[in-house]
Amino acid sequence: MAVSSASSASVPPPTGAADPGPRAGATRPPNPPPSAADRRRAPALVPPVAPADPARTGGGVEFPDRPRLTELRLSAFAGHRRARFPLGPLTLVAGPSGSGKSTALEAYEALARLGGGAPLAEVFPDPVACVPERARPDAQRRRGFRIGCTADGAEGPVRLDVAVQAEPELRIVGERLTAGGVVLLETALRDPGRRTVQAAWHTAGSSPVTRAPLPDDRLGTPLLPLRVAGKTDGQRQVLAAAEQVVVALRSVFACHPRPDGMRAAVPMGSGRLLSGCDNLADVLWRTRSECGRRHAQLVAAVRAGCAGPVTDLLAEPLGDGTVRAVLDRGDGIRTQLGRLGDGELRFLALALVLLTGPGVLDVDPPGEIPPAMRTLTVLADGLDRALDSRQRAELLRLAVWTCGAGHIRFLGTVSDASWAAGVEGVTVVEPAR
Numbered sequence: 369m370a371v372s373s374a375s376s377a378s379v380p381p382p383t384g385a386a387d388p389g390p391r392a393g394a395t396r397p398p399n400p401p402p403s404a405a406d407r408r409r410a411p412a413l414v415p416p417v418a419p420a421d422p423a424r425t426g427g428g429v430e431f432p433d434r435p436r437l438t439e440l441r442l443s444a445f446a447g448h449r450r451a452r453f454p455l456g457p458l459t460l461v462a463g464p465s466g467s468g469k470s471t472a473l474e475a476y477e478a479l480a481r482l483g484g485g486a487p488l489a490e491v492f493p494d495p496v497a498c499v500p501e502r503a504r505p506d507a508q509r510r511r512g513f514r515i516g517c518t519a520d521g522a523e524g525p526v527r528l529d530v531a532v533q534a535e536p537e538l539r540i541v542g543e544r545l546t547a548g549g550v551v552l553l554e555t556a557l558r559d560p561g562r563r564t565v566q567a568a569w570h571t572a573g574s575s576p577v578t579r580a581p582l583p584d585d586r587l588g589t590p591l592l593p594l595r596v597a598g599k600t601d602g603q604r605q606v607l608a609a610a611e612q613v614v615v616a617l618r619s620v621f622a623c624h625p626r627p628d629g630m631r632a633a634v635p636m637g638s639g640r641l642l643s644g645c646d647n648l649a650d651v652l653w654r655t656r657s658e659c660g661r662r663h664a665q666l667v668a669a670v671r672a673g674c675a676g677p678v679t680d681l682l683a684e685p686l687g688d689g690t691v692r693a694v695l696d697r698g699d700g701i702r703t704q705l706g707r708l709g710d711g712e713l714r715f716l717a718l719a720l721v722l723l724t725g726p727g728v729l730d731v732d733p734p735g736e737i738p739p740a741m742r743t744l745t746v747l748a749d750g751l752d753r754a755l756d757s758r759q760r761a762e763l764l765r766l767a768v769w770t771c772g773a774g775h776i777r778f779l780g781t782v783s784d785a786s787w788a789a790g791v792e793g794v795t796v797v798e799p800a801r
Contacts, residue, residue, distance in 0.1 A: 435521040435616035443514040456795035462785035469781035483617030495534035519616035572602025625717035631706035633692040645717035649693035653683035711754035751780035
């Protein structure tokens with residue numbers, strides 16, 4: 369697996385609304401940080417200001433204490449064996465069809481849902497499809513798969529590895545949480561007749577470990593705060609490591625823009641963007657009034673990525689409880705989104721995702737964690753699908769800038785990453801075939 373983290377060419381941040389559009393060879397100045405008034409008006413839409421200027425760092429700003437996933441491991445999952453995916457603030461998994469790019473994103477999303485406490489059957493509705501094709505059953509006709517990740521943060525690198533049995537019954541048969549060479553949690557299936565696994569977690573008190581049963585249909589790591597007292601240094605280390613992994617996994621938004629769904633008027637609702645971006649018009653109705661600064665940046669991006677003049681992006685209520693999105697061309701003409709091509713609609717949706725945040729996207733952030741410690745991770749399969757070179761460049765510009773601010777991490781798949789090669793702040797991973 370080839371990995372590259374470029375640091376030779378910087379991408380400027382997105383432009384403001386007054387910018388007439390990109391010019392060949394032009395370098396755009398960075399936008400000033402959000403004002404206090406902006407933050408008071410729309411705290412959910414304006415990300416915190418990074419301690420370093422992303423225009424100088426190219427989007428490579430890291431926050432050492434903020435939990436984040438730095439590696440995804442597919443030890444035995446679908447078409448992957450012993451696969452490692454290093455993850456930066458902005459990571460592109462590149463490769464031809466069939467190389468396992470989408471599978472990597474599916475594994476990431478599965479771990480995120482397990483970290484949020486979702487039951488195994490809900491996360492893996494077709495678990496047999498996750499078993500490597502050539503995996504042979506053991507004497508008890510059992511087959512399964514193994515996935516894992518590393519979360520970095522205040523506790524240093526913390527590894528989580530999970531073994532799942534897919535046949536004959538779906539269950540977690542092993543889980544290990546380690547940090548600094550110490551096994552903090554380990555579970556194993558001792559009695560196949562019971563719907564539990566035997567768990568042992570680090571105590572470092574009068575006894576080195578504490579043992580207790582945990583359910584076999586949920587990840588044990590997010591359950592530890594309910595079982596570990598935190599009375600000894602060892603127990604507190606277990607809780608801190610578990611929290612770091614869970615926080616790093618939570619707040620994932622899997623973005624799958626469906627152009628056909630964006631063309632029609634939609635009912636007014638919560639104003640939270642769904643995974644398919646079908647309700648984009650409803651979200652625009654909300655965000656345009658809540659944060660003028662971010663909306664101006666979105667309009668500038670749309671101007672660069674859509675054909676023809678664009679002076680504004682609006683949501684028009686139709687009087688029947690629905691709203692539709694239109695492009696204002698500036699000459700009295702408003703183009704309904706239904707007239708745009710698939711590439712333009714996908715570009716618009718992805719730009720909106722990058723320029724908003726968890727307050728607008730339909731995610732479930734950990735409410736008990738301060739916002740300054742949270743990081744939203746956006747997953748985008750087929751990032752370059754239907755996009756032309758101009759749209760890809762502008763989208764990359766937005767992604768580098770927002771990931772550099774530290775409140776968003778981005779993991780996308782592309783068929784060819786040559787257009788992103790050499791851009792500072794972009795990590796390119798090519799799965800081994």
